[in-house]
Amino acid sequence: MAYFSSWINEKQKGELEEAQEKAIELAEMGSWSEAADARNEVFDLLRNMTGLATLFDSTKKVPYKTKLVTKLLQSMEVKQALGANESIVFDDCNKVVKAVLHGDVMKSVKHMVEFLLKESKVLLYQGHFDMKETAVSTEAWVKTMKWEGIERFLMAERKVWKVIGELAGYVQKWGSLSHVVVLGAGHLVPADQALNSQAMIEDWVLERGVFA
Numbered sequence: 001m002a003y004f005s006s007w008i009n010e011k012q013k014g015e016l017e018e019a020q021e022k023a024i025e026l027a028e029m030g031s032w033s034e035a036a037d038a039r040n041e042v043f044d045l046l047r048n049m050t051g052l053a054t055l056f057d058s059t060k061k062v063p064y065k066t067k068l069v070t071k072l073l074q075s076m077e078v079k080q081a082l083g084a085n086e087s088i089v090f091d092d093c094n095k096v097v098k099a100v101l102h103g104d105v106m107k108s109v110k111h112m113v114e115f116l117l118k119e120s121k122v123l124l125y126q127g128h129f130d131m132k133e134t135a136v137s138t139e140a141w142v143k144t145m146k147w148e149g150i151e152r153f154l155m156a157e158r159k160v161w162k163v164i165g166e167l168a169g170y171v172q173k174w175g176s177l178s179h180v181v182v183l184g185a186g187h188l189v190p191a192d193q194a195l196n197s198q199a200m201i202e203d204w205v206l207e208r209g210v211f212a
Contacts (some may be wrong), residue, residue: 001134007058011093015080019045035106043132055132057186060199064188066092075177112142117147121176123204127185127192128169135181140180149175159210161200168196178211 003013021036047055054063055089072078073090080086116122116156124142126135142152153174161171161180180200185192 001136001142002046002050002131005058006047007052007131012049016042016045016049016185018200023106032103032106036102039106039160043122044130055130056188057127057192058131059129060186061074063193064186075171076088081099108141110145114147116146118146121178123178123201125180125182125189125200127182127187127189129184129186129192132187132212142177147177149177153177161210163196163199168193168199173211 001018002008003010008016019038019042023035023042026035026038027031029035043055052058053060056064070092072092076086077128079088087189113122116149124138126133126138129133143150147153153172158170158172160167160170163201167183169180172179182189182196182200183194185196190197
């Protein structure tokens with residue numbers, strides 16, 4: 001994505017691919033913690049090459065202000081509304097938890113998605129400005145799933161999705177699987193496109209519009 005969007009040149013693309021191969025090899029060896037470290041090195045390399053403020057949204061001049069969420073969830077009013085213990089302290093990115101889960105970052109959970117597709121329904125969505133978890137990367141693993149409906153999903157029409165008459169993104173759906181690319185959004189889709197996010201969730205749950 002970075003190369004075809006002109007964020008990096010062909011030489012840099014080669015350097016990134018070499019770093020990616022290292023992460024893949026470590027994951028295939030089962031060296032999970034080392035693979036996660038190598039993955040972070042790929043992102044660091046891309047960030048340095050592009051000079052972007054955040055890989056979560058290529059259009060932003062400053063990173064997402066996630067501390068505002070922490071401030072909101074720390075308020076007694078919100079804790080009471082959520083039924084949370086008032087003594088609980090919310091932390092948006094706990095270092096201890098991050099360290100414990102570090103070795104799981106590169107482990108695939110594709111089998112869990114396959115299970116959910118058989119038992120329920122699944123909505124996958126990405127903001128099209130997200131350079132860290134791109135729609136293309138999702139498509140890459142989705143097409144390898146062991147699910148009886150995958151061939152029909154891959155053949156399904158990718159539909160134009162509009163909210164109140166305005167272009168909001170694109171939806172590909174078949175059976176229990178829906179994949180959405182949300183326009184004008186980065187990694188935190190609800191923060192960037194609040195109205196469209198609500199419309200997406202409601203229409204998906206109620207199976208109406210392009211999700212029917």
